[in-house]
Structure formats: C-alpha cells, structure tokens
Amino acid sequence: MITGRRLELATTRDTEFLDVTGRLQAEVEAAGLCNGRLFVQSLHTTLGLLVNENEPLLLGDFEALLEKVAPNGGVYLHDDFARRVEVPDDEPANGHAHCRQFFLSPALTLLVEDGRLLLGRWQSVFAVELDGPRQRALALQLDGDFAAPRARQEVVELELGRQLAVDPAAVQVPMRRLVEAGGKRVRPLLVTLGSRLGPTSDPLRTGTLAAAVELIHAATLVHDDYVDDSDTRRGKPTVAALEGPERAIAVGDYYFAKATRVIAELGDAAVTSTIAEAMEAICRAQMDDVALRGSYPGDHASYLQVVRGKTAALMAAACVAGAQLAGAQPELVDRLRRYGELLGTAFQMADDVVDYSEASGKPAGQDIRQRTLSLPLIYAHEDHEVGPQIRELLRGELGDADVRRVAELVKASGALERVGEEARGLVRAAVRELEGVELNGAGAGFSELAHAAVDRVS
C-alpha cells in the first residue's frame, strides 16, 4: 500500500536549515508504516533536502559554503529579467538560490524499520530554505507494510469486547455470539478513516465511537432477523431463532440504547445528532421495506429509497461522525457524507449480487425466499425474456425448486452483471467525492474500502 500526504513548513530566514526529522518520524507513526520507505520530495526549486548532522557550527559551515559557491548579490543570468520571457511581476532576483539547490537534493528516500526512520546516530533530515522566508510544502509518500490499520481495528475489537463485558448476561451472550461470528466491520473502519481527517483525532475516543456504531448495526441485524424470520446470520443461528423473539427484541433495544448512551457520553453534540438521525432513517426505511413487500419485487426508485435508509444512512453517518469527532472542516464532512451514501448504496447492491453466489455463506436465494428487495431481481423481473416467467413464479408460494428457478432466470438475464456495473459506477463516484482534498493519508484507505465493498464474494 502507498499513502501520501503533505508536510507544511514556514521558513523564517533567507537561508535556513530546518530539521524535519521529528516531523517525518511523526508522519511515519501517524500513517502506521511498520517497514518500508518514506519518499520525501521538495515541491519548490529553491528548497532543497539534505541528510547530515544537526550541529549549529556545521550548519554555519554549510551556509558559508553555499554563499561561496553561489553568492547572494552575484551576477546570474536568471536575474536578468530583460532577457527572460514571461517573467511574473513578483519574480524575485534569486539566481543564487536556484544555483545553490544544484548542490542539494530535491528528493530523498528514507528507509523505515519497525516503525522508525532508519537514520544513523548523527543523521538528521533537513529542508534547506534557499530563498526565504516562505510557506513551503514537502510531498511525502509512504510505501510498505502498514501495521496501524490493523492496530486501529484491534482497538475497535478491544473496545467492542470491553463494552460487551459489562452487560448483563441475558443480553451480552447473544450479542457477543453475533459480534464474534464475524462481520466486515465496514462501519467502524469508516469511523476510523473519517477520524483521520480532523485535527483532534483521538484513537481511544474514535475506538469508542466505532464500537458503538458497530453495536447499532448489530442491533439492527437482531431486529431485522426477527422481522424477516431468518434462521441464520453469519453462519450461526439468529438471536430470534435460538432464543426466541422476546429476547431478540430486548437484545436489539438494549444495544440501540446502550450505543446511543455511549455516543452521548462522548460529549459531542454534532456526533450525537448525526448518529440519531441515521438511526431514525434506518427505522423509517425498515418500515418502507416491509410496506413495499406488497408490491414485490418493486422498482429501482423504491429500491433506492429503502437502501439509502437501511444501509447507506449508517455508513454515511459513520464517516461523518468519525470526522466530526476529530474536528474536521464542514466542507470535508459534507464530502464524506456523500462518499458514505454512495458507498452504502453500492455495498447493498453488491450484497444483492452476492446472494446469488455459492460462496456467500448464506442459504442460496435467501433474498428471493424472504421476498427482500433486491436489485438483480427487479432488473430480471423487468426483462422482456425472463420477466414473464419470474412474475409467474413469484405469484405463488415459493418452494425450494421455485427459488432455484428464479435464481437461474436472474443469472440468465444478465441482471447480476448490470447491478455489478452500477455498483462499481457508484464506487467510482464515491472515490471522486474525495479527490482534490487533503485526506491526511486516509485517501488510499477510503479508496480501497470502496473498491473492496463491491469486489467481494461474501
């Protein structure tokens, strides 16, 4: 994986040796680069890079050397504006600075081992200002093995375990069984990525929020399974199937309430509102979903209406709340909301396609059997060739053979490919939402997560 970021510098003198070793090390740690390389590149023609000893008299020697080889006030063709073409009005006479950079490097590669820059005892990394004072920027790219995403996920898992551990057994045991059965942890990851976009990111508070968001998701699954009369989830019996509907309702309610409380206790009103509004959107969409089953399999518009609430709302809220908790700028928060909405919709479309896969881990044709809104079925239902047969089959009770036949017709119609392409289009749009903005090294994570959401088999 490669991740990129910018290091902003403010120089204060005409010639200045700015030791950036500590800041580069901080960037390595923030990105979680364990073993690999840090590429550093000056984005200026009068700002060079140097690795040497940070000893004030030595730095004085360097400055004197630069003055000797390219004296300030000397004669440089570059400063003869009359002979140059297209000279900006504010062009400084800085031929000496350009010539000095000839002796420095515009870019460096630094090795990273065990999360530390591999530098000798006396080595420091300098950004060398040759024409200051100015605002400067270094471009950084980090390449290699990143331990931090895993570490951040471990924080979330630990926090989930910690939050569950204090709950009464009657609710804890069934919820723990569901949480430990797996799940992609997409929403906690979105919280974590979102949190990297603000100046006050705190890993522990982020972990608390991420775990609470996952508990909300899990609580919706517990109630969903009761509503859909599902027997299995993540390869295990559902709470309703194993322990009865009364306990399923109570477990869902308990964790809705607990997650709400944990988030409120973080003390960020914007985060609390974001999650509360998402929970409301989920509930409204659940009701729409059930209501629309009367006109099963529905149409594209009603499908989007339900999916935006049931799936996309919490994914968008996860991105937004993570960023809000870290104090991200409102414009960035808005972009994240759109990213999350597009990603959530694409994610559900991919889920619909996965339902037709042998590798899904779910009973084949579960969506058809439960008459759940599903875009491949909507498209196949509208198909001139297979549509009439599907409509005929859906009219009656669906036995196993009928479910298999409907699934075959959907596959034959090309609807799975069509939905897959639509989902990939949404993912491309989601990634575009985050283009051109500073993402503090999280850009690759957002992009990878979005693509992984649709390129999956389970």
Next chain:
Amino acid sequence: MKPAVDIAERDLESLDALWSGGLGEAWEAYRDHHADGRVALAAALVETGVQLQGLGARTVPAGELLIGDLCLARASRLLADAGDTDLQVAFARAVERVAAQAAAKEPVSPIRELLHSALAR
C-alpha cells in the same frame, strides 16, 4: 389531534396514528415534568416504543416492533436536537434497564417511573 405548539410535523412523521392511541396522553403527562415539549415528546415516545414492543410482556408482530424502533430512534433524535446530553444518557439507561430485565425474563420496571426519575435529575 396533536397540539399545535412545541411539536413539529417532522417529530410525528409516520407516527401520527399513535397520538390518539396513548402517545398524546403520555406527552401531556410528561409536560408536567419538563417544560420543553420536545423533551416531553421524547419521553412519551420512549414509553410508547417500549410498550409497543411488549418488552417483558408478549411477543409482538414485526410491524409493531418496527414502529417501536422508530419511536425510540425518534426520541433519541429529539433529545439530540434539544442538546441535552444528560437526559439522553438517563433515558438510554432507562431503556437499557427494562430491556435487560425483559431479556432475563425478570419483572420489568415501570418505564414511566424511570423516565420521571430521569427528568427530575
């Protein structure tokens, strides 16, 4: 018929039918304990949601479960809008308590008493 003051259309969207079925009465009762109509509505929605879902009492149809979920979610949003974190925490603890009791098949505490205590804090 819902009152014209304090409650926005949005606050009762999809839940209008509950007003004459007990939500309105509950709202009036909570108004005596809190001046903010939205907070009173949040309390009434929590009470109605818990009752609809039959916590500790009965198995309910899927439709009632979902309406109950919407009541609880709406209450949470109203408290967030009101900006009262302490009340949000207290209300959530009340729901946690009755849900845990219901899950354990223990007698469920009266939710109105719990919410009154929360409002009195």
